[in-house]
Every structure is written in structure tokens, then in C-alpha cells.
Amino acid sequence: MDLFEIADALGGSNIVLLLLAAFIILCVFLGVRIVPQSEKHVVERFGRLHAVLGPGINFIVPFLDRVAHKISILERQLPNAQQDAITSDNVLVQVETSVFYRILEPERTVYRIRDVDGAIATTVAGIVRAEIGKMELDEVQSNRAKLIEQIKALVEDAVDDWGIEVTRAEILDVNLDQATREAMLQQLNAERARRAAVTEAEGQKRAIELNADAELYAAEQTAKARRIAAEAEAYATEVVAKAIADNGLEAAQYQVALKQVEALTALGGGEGKQTIVVPADAMDAFGNAFNMLKGRS
Numbered sequence: 001m002d003l004f005e006i007a008d009a010l011g012g013s014n015i016v017l018l019l020l021a022a023f024i025i026l027c028v029f030l031g032v033r034i035v036p037q038s039e040k041h042v043v044e045r046f047g048r049l050h051a052v053l054g055p056g057i058n059f060i061v062p063f064l065d066r067v068a069h070k071i072s073i074l075e076r077q078l079p080n081a082q083q084d085a086i087t088s089d090n091v092l093v094q095v096e097t098s099v100f101y102r103i104l105e106p107e108r109t110v111y112r113i114r115d116v117d118g119a120i121a122t123t124v125a126g127i128v129r130a131e132i133g134k135m136e137l138d139e140v141q142s143n144r145a146k147l148i149e150q151i152k153a154l155v156e157d158a159v160d161d162w163g164i165e166v167t168r169a170e171i172l173d174v175n176l177d178q179a180t181r182e183a184m185l186q187q188l189n190a191e192r193a194r195r196a197a198v199t200e201a202e203g204q205k206r207a208i209e210l211n212a213d214a215e216l217y218a219a220e221q222t223a224k225a226r227r228i229a230a231e232a233e234a235y236a237t238e239v240v241a242k243a244i245a246d247n248g249l250e251a252a253q254y255q256v257a258l259k260q261v262e263a264l265t266a267l268g269g270g271e272g273k274q275t276i277v278v279p280a281d282a283m284d285a286f287g288n289a290f291n292m293l294k295g296r297s
Contacts, residue, residue: 026062027062030060030062030063031059031060031061031062032057032058032059033053033057033058033059033060033067034056034057034058035053035054035055035056035058036055037055038055038072038073038074039055039070039071039072039073040052040053040054040055040070040071040073040103040106041053041058041067041069041070041071042067042068042069042070042071042106042107042110043060043065043066043067043068044065044066044068045061045064045065045066046064049107049111050065051065052106052107053067068110069106069110071103071106071109071110072103073102073103073104073106074102075100075101075102075167076100076101076102076117077098077099077100078098078099078100078101078117078120078121078124079117079121080096080097080098080172081096081097081098081121081124081125082094082095082096082097083095083097083125083128083129084129085128085129085132085133086129086132086133087132087133087135087136087137087140088133088134088135088136089136089137091136091137091176092176092177093132093137093140093174093175093176094174094175094176095128095132095171095173095174095175096171096172096173096174096175097124097125097128097151097169097170097171097172098168098169098170098172099120099121099124099155099166099168099169099170100166100167100168100169101120101159101164101165101166101167102164102165102167103116103163103164103165104163104164104165105163106163107163108161108162108163109162109163109164112161112162112163113162116162116164119159119162120155120159120164120166123155123158123159124151124155124169127151127154127155127158128151128171131147131150131151131154132147135147137176140174141174144171144174147171148169148170148171151169151171152166152168152169155169
């Protein structure tokens, strides 16, 4: 074997080694799959579901297995949708909804439903119309939280076979047609007017009650004052009567004389120049009062 034959042999073996190394590298490249944290990969073998690869490093059989679907497991939001619905009291409303969901089991999602977003949107629209049709307009407006919970529960049941979890379902707005809005505005204004009239009537009633209470209180106080004055006068009369009974006519003359003296004193205490007419027996009255007072002391 000459040098050319040896070189040819060595060259052929090197090519084989290079091809073998390339094949091994290709197998490693095809057999090792690194899945991101936010994804799951669906692996098929000969066209059938074989495995679901989770986040991290995974190994598959090269040339036999292939990653057929790469599914994001992040939470998704459907575009806001509007659908018409009729309440049980025959009012047409336009409901705007928003739904959030995420895929939990991609092997069920990719083989059972083609358009996930469209399917969920259609399901939500049907459920919203059905649930609002069971309620009156006032209930839709006042029990929105309860309605949202019912819609979310029904949507979850409907999409459970698709390996999907509905995380949130929101009713963003409930719009009414112009005629219904005007009718509701008139009703609201009428209710406000009624409440204002009731409040005014209650205020007038309360004012009348307070005035009556004030008049009653004033009458009670006047009667009380008169009773006290009457009691005082009766007491004074009783004292005079007792004095007359004890001292006889002398006590009565003393009271009369004392009143005359008080009257003359008051007349003389007036302002300006005055002419005082003194009865003929005034001096006698002073004398009698003095003598009686002295006698009593």
C-alpha cells in the first residue's frame, strides 16, 4: 500500500467520522427541547399525541417525535364585545363584556377547538343574552356583581372540555336606547319631585307640631303663673282674715289705715309739681296707723 492509498483510507475515515459527529449533533439538537416558563409544547409521534412538554429541559426522540404546537399558558383577554339582549320586562339593552382566560391543558385545547377566542366569545354572548332575559332592567342595573358571577360560572362549565380556565368575566357597561333613557329620566325626575313634596309636607307638619307644642307650653306657664298668683292672694286673704279673727276690728282698721298711707306716699312721690288733695281725715289716718303700729310693737 503506497502513501496515496493510505491517505485515501484516512480521508475516507475522517469523512465518516465527520458525518457521524454531524448526525450526533443533529440528534442532540432535535432531541433536546427547552420550553419557556410561559409555554407548553404538544409533541406528536407519527401524527398522534405523544406528550406535553412543560417548562425547562425536555428530551424527545429525534425523527420520530416532533413539537406540533407551542401553546402560551399566559392569561389572555378577549377583545371587548358588545351584544344586544332583551330583559324580562322587554327592554332592549346593549351589553359590553370582557373575558380573561388561560389554557391549562393544551392537549385538549388544540385537538377539540380550532378558534378558541371565537368559541369563547360566542359562548359568552349566548350566556349573557340568556341570563339578562331572566332579569328585569332594574335587577340588571342593581345586581351587576351577581350577574357577573353567574355568567362566569356558566362560561367555566361551557369551556371546561376545552382545557380552559376562565379567570375573569366582566360586564363593562349596560347601554339603553334613547327612548328608554328618556323614559327613565322622566321617571327619575318624577321620583325626585315626589320626594321633595314629601319632605316639604313633613317639614310643614313638623313646624305645625312645634308651634302647637309652643302654644301649649305658653298656656301651661300662664295657667301656672295665674295659679301661683291666686294662691298668693288666697294666702294674703287668709292672713288678713286670721288677723281680723284674732284681733277683731282693730286689725281691719290697721290694714285700711296702712293702705291709705301707702296711697298718699305713692301720690307724693310723682315727678314735677303736683297738687295733692288730702282727705279731711288723712291726718287721722296717719295718726291711727302710727298708734296701731306702735301698739303692735
